[in-house]
Amino acid sequence: MKRLVSALLLSALPLAGCGHHFETATPQGFVELEDQEAYDYRATTADGLVVAVREIEHEPKGEMAFWTRAVENRMRQRGGYALLGTRDVKTKSGLDGKQLRFGHDESGKPHLYYVTIFVTESYLFLIEAGGTKELMEKGGAGLDQFIESFRVN
Amino acid sequence: MKDLPLGTSLWWRALSLCLLAFFAAGCGATASSMPGAVAPKTASAEAPAEPAATGVNFRNDDADLYREAEERPLPARGGMAQATPPAPMKKEASGVPDAATEGKERASVATGSDGKSVAGPMLIYKAQLYMAVFETKKAIDAVEKLAKDNGGYLVSREDNRITVRVPSGKFDGAIDEIAKMGDLLHRNVNVQDVTAEYTDLAIRMRNLEIMRERLEELLKKAAKVEEALAVERELERVAGELERIKGRLKLLRELVTYSTITVEFQPRPVDHVDSKVRLPFPWLDSLGLGELLRL
16 A cells, blocks of 8 residues: 555656656756746756757658758758767667757857757657856756756656 | 141141050950950859950051050151051960869969060959857957968958958968868858959050150140140040059959958858758757747
8 A cells, every 4th residue: 555655656746757758857956947838848057057858759750860960950051050069979778869069159159059869769859958158068067967867758 | 728837737647646546556455345345254264265356446457456466666756657556565375274273373463564464364262151150259360360370461350250361372271271260151262363354454554654655745845735735635534544544453463462251150141042951840940049048
């Protein structure tokens, strides 16, 4: 009986990503924002370093290379973002992904914008992180942990 | 009616012949300004044209003169011989660089002020680079420094755009260096061949200088006020035309000696359709810092 109650309580806990097909833990120093329309999850620090997750139905189907190139073209050619680098990432649960790192001036100040892409059979997951260059460089370790802890259900 | 005195009659005939010679020389040399003439070419993809038929009705002997390479002096003053207009200066064949090399050979700017033909093609190089909008100020500072370090100079500078000029021999190297300063989104290089225009202007200038000398001599010999005034009016006109041509020659030399590079920090303009494929996935449109940081 006690075990059943514990299981019910645990399942009621507001885990990040509840109702979606992913799970992630809000990083230290961040606060999760509620009622997000464009995002399935979004959290911010008090200084304005923001991390977000989008869950997109994988239709039409495409390979990682296609979606990576699509995002790169969108940000560079149409947005004027500078592609600073590309790296492979892997979550603790073994999911492989690709991270694109961009730079862009906002109101004359250099900002960094990272897009991490995971591709599964049914969904695309985009993890976005952005903020001033200074904040992003300081919060690098925390962002890496956030990505590593990302899980797909 | 009494006949005019012999000296005055000769003087007027000489003046008339000089003016006729000037107009004929001017018309023959100004190929580029007449209908159907050759305009300055772009992209250096074509060989330079032969001196174009100008459509001016030369006398038959004049037409031959303009095609010869030797300059002939005007006859001695006071002679009744038919004055022949000065032939164009000797024109050497000018080669054109292979367009595929995209301007690897730079024009050696011969001093056109003496009317001599230029040693090589006169090419004006311009480049437009579109860079990603990141650390713009730092990049603009670097571009300005690069130009100055290479013997060039700043033309204009704004928040997200800078135009510099560098010696034409440093053009390619400067572009390569600027491309390393950030994420180069697009590069556009334009080459304009102004050899024909430059040569044409140099010939006209030389002819005008000869005309000016002759008019100055006539002015000294003018016996009457009316004659002097007529010559002075013509001198003034010739001087004005000379200044305009010299100004244009100077500008062309400047443009050939220094190449122009404009760097813009913005996405490529929308009219370049081939670079902006828009995939039918609405979520792509909402990516970016603008949406992410709007809390």
